[in-house]
Amino acid sequence: MSQDNQQLDRRDFMRNGTRTAGAIFLAGFAGVVAGRKGHADETVWQIDPDVCVACGNCATYCVLDESAVKAVQCFDLCAMCDSCPGYFDLSHQERTTAAENQLCPTGAVLRTFIAEQAGVPRFEYYIHEPDCIGCGKCVEGCAMMNGSLYLQVRHDRCLNCNQCAIAVACPSQAFRRVPANDPYLMKKKARAAVASRGAEA
Amino acid sequence: MINRLLFFWPLLLLLASSVFAAEPAELLSRPVIEGHNTPTNAYPEPRATSLEYLDVAVLVLALSLASYFALRRRSRRALFVLAIFSLLWFGFLREGCVCSIGAIQNVALALGDPTYGISLAIVAFFVIPLGFTLFFGRTFCSSVCPLGAVQELVTLHPVKVPTWLDRSLGLIPYIYLGAAVVFAATGTAFIICEYDPFVAFFRLSGSANMLIFGACFLAIGFYVGRPYCRYLCPYGALLKLASKVSRWRLRIPPDECINCRLCEDACPYGAIQPPTVEQSDTDRRAARLRTVVLFALAPVILGVCIWAGGKLGVPMSHLHPEVLLAERVRLEETGRAEGTTDASDAFYNTGRPREELYASALRLHDQFTKAGYWLGAWVGIVLLVKLIHTSIRRRRTEFTADRGNCVSCGRCFWYCPAEQVRLGLIDGVEQALEIRTGTAATQTTADK
Structure with missing residues (x-):
């Protein structure tokens, strides 16, 4: 019986020791990890538009029914073409804005006539965000021209999943974590266009 | 036809230029139009992180309540209600992200990649349940973790898993944990989140694979109690280690064990160890x-x-x-x-x-x-410790909940006749034993 007690005591002693060591280790570990936070800001998911190939996975792989990824128009980069390959389906027969001639499956790319310059009509192209499903068809089309349309994670919709399901499915590693205080990325040439307009103004 | 050709001229030009020049094509310049200002885009801010800190507060509160319910109040019903609350809050309302299980990977990535900024809330989600487990056992699993809660709900017809199978499958969480840490620390992927079976249910949306995977786990969960917790959950593996040295633990009988085996039958998770028999x-x-x-x-x-x-x-x-x-x-x-x-x-x-x-x-x-x-x-190391642990015999005189495997669900003491006596539901333990042997089939108080 006394041997039993001794055994129990020894086991308790081991347990207490391990527990204390564990608690100290845990506190230290938390301190180290939290201390690392000082180096960087918290992150959110974003698409690098210079890497994105507009494969269409964003529309289907997001855990939300309606993807958090939407097309964004960089107006400074858009050349306001009449025959916009991001707006028209290139295989269309007529040059009208009828739905079957539009590239966007949901009609989310809208255009407004602005002015006629030297006989060339000029249009401003907008994304009607509630309709956009993030399929990237317009992005792929626009890439033939200036590439002013590009895909971005819209952070009012994004759940910021720990592992973004689209990032897993992305064939081109365009998804990455970016600092939460600067959560949008622009194409290099879009940045240049915006900067040059800023310089003019 | 001419019309169509005209329409494609910019495209043809571009194609031609890309064939002849290695450099990217010149951009078409944006026309300057009098009286038309270039519109600007709105860039919505990410969701506020303040909710994350509310989550941490809820986590601490839920853990305290769970520990109190399991160890002091000894109330299975309170634990069950708390589990449903956690399922609603952490699962359906907060959509299952971030959870302690996934936080392993954030912590691993933060250690592996100094440029990754980990949220303090995530660190708290990783550390606090482990801290609680060091003192109170796996009360986190009982009624705070939404993944545990959803499986607790579907445990309707549990069967006993053979010991050899239970122990072999029990090795998987440790391997999974190791692999998850490796893949997270190298920045490859967060595999725990990728193969999270229930997050698709919490969001009521997700890929077909996720939903099928989750449905399989729930279906298996009908017959095998908590299959994810026992045979896959990597955080459970960590909690198991912490729980082995916990300061306090769930005790089945309130005072003396009468060795009636009711608790062993009641435990759907195979965590009750019977008293040992003397070896030859x-x-x-x-x-x-x-x-x-x-x-x-x-x-x-x-x-x-x-x-x-x-x-x-x-x-x-x-x-x-x-x-x-x-x-x-x-x-x-x-x-x-x-x-x-x-x-x-x-x-x-x-x-x-x-x-x-x-x-x-x-x-x-x-x-x-x-x-x-x-x-x-x-x-x-895990394999060796497990093998040595299995070969070493311990002496037990009463039914006890295994320190590592017990998730403090509270079924065992709820079924304990001594506990029923303590609660004043039956007069004496003999009554419960009669029910067990079937001599008093009409008596139902101890069954419920």
């Missing part, structure tokens, strides 16, 4: 020999595991997209692969030099080989 001398000698052989074999087992882990390094690195890309680009460069893929297209578009990609891939190879050795060592 020959058995004891055999057990001792087995232990000695195991200790002698320990270096061999460990060595084999480390060697195998090292071999795994390169195959594991193929899950990293950078390594895959480097191999593809190399194949294309040497002409062994025709055409390009989306990945290589995107790579060429960025204008990043090939050598840089190759160097980075080689660095990852090295990292993975090193990580493979560590993973092998970890698996070897």
Whole structure:
């Protein structure tokens, strides 16, 4: 019986020791990890538009029914073409804005006539965000021209999943974590266009 | 026809220019139109992180309540209600992200990649349940974790898993934990989140694979109590270790155990250990020999595991997209692969030099080989400890809940006749024993 007690005591002693060591280790570990936070800001998911190939996975792989990824128009980069390959389906027969001639499956790319310059009509192209499903068809089309349309994670919709399901499915590693205080990325040439307009103004 | 040609002229021009010039085509300039201002875009801010801190507060509150309900109040009903609350809050309302299980990977990534900024709330989610478990046992699993709660709800017809199978499958969480840490720390992927079976249910949306995976777990959960917690959950593996040295633990009978076995039948998770029977001398000698052989074999087992882990390094690195890309680009460069893929297209578009990609891939190879050795060592140690633990016999005089496997669900003490007496539901334990042997079939109080 006394041997039993001794055994129990020894086991308790081991347990207490391990527990204390564990608690100290845990506190230290938390301190180290939290201390690392000082180096960087918290992150959110974003698409690098210079890497994105507009494969269409964003529309289907997001855990939300309606993807958090939407097309964004960089107006400074858009050349306001009449025959916009991001707006028209290139295989269309007529040059009208009828739905079957539009590239966007949901009609989310809208255009407004602005002015006629030297006989060339000029249009401003907008994304009607509630309709956009993030399929990237317009992005792929626009890439033939200036590439002013590009895909971005819209952070009012994004759940910021720990592992973004689209990032897993992305064939081109365009998804990455970016600092939460600067959560949008622009194409290099879009940045240049915006900067040059800023310089003019 | 002319119309169509005219329509395509910019395209043709572009095609022509891209054929003749290696440099990217000139941009068409934006026309300046009098009286028309260039519109600007709205960029919505990310969701506020303040909710995350509310989550931490709810977590601490829920953990305190769970520990109180399991150890002091001894109320299965209160634990159950708390589990439903956690399922609603952490599961459906907060959509299952971030959870303590997934936080393992954020912590691993923060240690592996100094540029990754980990949220303090995530650190809290990782550390606080472990801290609680060190003192109160796995009360987190009982009624705070939404994944545990959803499985608790579907445990309707649990069957007993054979011990050998239970113990073998019980090794998987440790291996999964090791693999998850390796893949997270190298920045490959968060596999725990990728293969989270229930998050699709919490969001009522998700890919078909996720939903099928989750449905399978729920279906199995009908017959095998908490299959995810017991045979996959990597955080459960950590909690199990912490729980083994916990300061307080759930005790089945309020005072003296009458060895009625009711608790053993009540536990759907196979966590109740019966009292040991006295071993014969020959058995004891055999057990001792087995232990000695195991200790002698320990270096061999460990060595084999480390060697195998090292071999795994390169195959594991193929899950990293950078390594895959480097191999593809190399194949294309040497002409062994025709055409390009989306990945290589995107790579060429960025204008990043090939050598840089190759160097980075080689660095990852090295990292993975090193990580493979560590993973092998970890698996070897787990295997050895498990083997030695199984071969060593402990003396028990009453039914006890296994420190590691018990998730403090509270079924055992709810079914304990001594507990029913304490609660004043029956007069004496004899009454409960009669019910068990079927002599008083009409009496129902102890069943409920």
